Amino acid sequence: MRKYISCIASARLQHVFALLLMLLSGSSLFAQQISGLSQFMKYSSQQEEKRVVDFSSPFSYALGENVSWELKDENGSLILGKKGDVSPYVFSKPGNYTLYIHEEINHDPGTCDHTHFPEKVTIEVRPVKVDFDFSTIRFSKEITGDRPANGITVSVNVNYTSYDNSTAVYNQGFGSFGVGSTITGKVKNGETTLKPGVNTLEFVLEGQAEAGNNIQLNFMDFNGEVQPYTLTPKIQ
Structure with missing residues (x-):
């Protein structure tokens, strides 16, 4: 509707x-x-859409109940095909996949006569994944409102998984979201090598935040996706 x-x-x-x-x-x-x-x-609306997911993360796509689709691998072999929403599907192997969408056009003059979905969605499944465990986050010093946070370090555990159990260099940082916040975080020493399993990341802060506001730290994974952490209570 x-x-x-x-x-x-x-x-x-x-x-x-x-x-x-x-x-x-x-x-x-x-x-x-x-x-x-x-x-x-x-x-x-028929243009191609692109998605990037981790090899062990579920992929889903919302479609109309009468829209049919086919999921194929890079060789064109059919993996799955149904009608309606693409239920969460976990790719067990990295690579390139394509979701082909077949939408019937309604030629009734009283309704839309164009498509609502792209004809295909290309899916890049990457071989590495990192999950932040924010229950372990620690600050070397409390962030004080209206004062530079430069030099404060933040440590947090991450669970790193790799398709072939290889290591990976992590050099992402994080930004912040909040009124008057310019806080950013860079990985200590510029980068760190992650091994499969639990690793501890350390970030060094720059910038400052206004007093009286909540701020959200937006940590980045390998795919550039945000994993947010909200500081509570408000910055004093």
């Missing part, structure tokens, strides 16, 4: 926009351009 309403709103906006330009121009050339623009907007 939500998609239908969105589609109707989009169609009306396109129609109003087209009429406005045609009235202003009074030109058949503009009418042809509007027609081309309408076709572009109609089929732009």
Whole structure:
């Protein structure tokens, strides 16, 4: 129902926009351009989408109940095919996969006649994964509001897993989210080598935060995905 309403709103906006330009121009050339623009907007939703996931993390994708799909590996071999949502699927092997989406177009003039989903989703499954254990986070000194946090160190345990049990160099940092916060964290010594299992990461802080606000530290994994940690209580 939500998609239908969105589609109707989009169609009306396109129609109003087209009429406005045609009235202003009074030109058949503009009418042809509007027609081309309408076709572009109609089929732009069919563009390819890209996703990056860890080899041991579940992948899911929301689709309409009447939309069919096929999940294939890089050799084109079928892994799974169904209708409706793609339930969480765990890739046991890294590599490149493709989700092909087959959506039937409704040609009823009273409904949308364009697709709501891309024709395919390319999925890059990476061979490493890191999970932050925020129950172990420790600060060498409390962050004080309106004062530089430079030099404060933060330690946190992470669980690192690799498809082939190899090590990996971690050199990601973290930023912060919050009113008046400029705090960032860099890995101590620039980088550290992670071994399969539990490792301890140390970060050195820079910047400061305003008093009276909560701030969120956004730690990054290998894929650039955020694993957030909110400091409580508020910065004093």
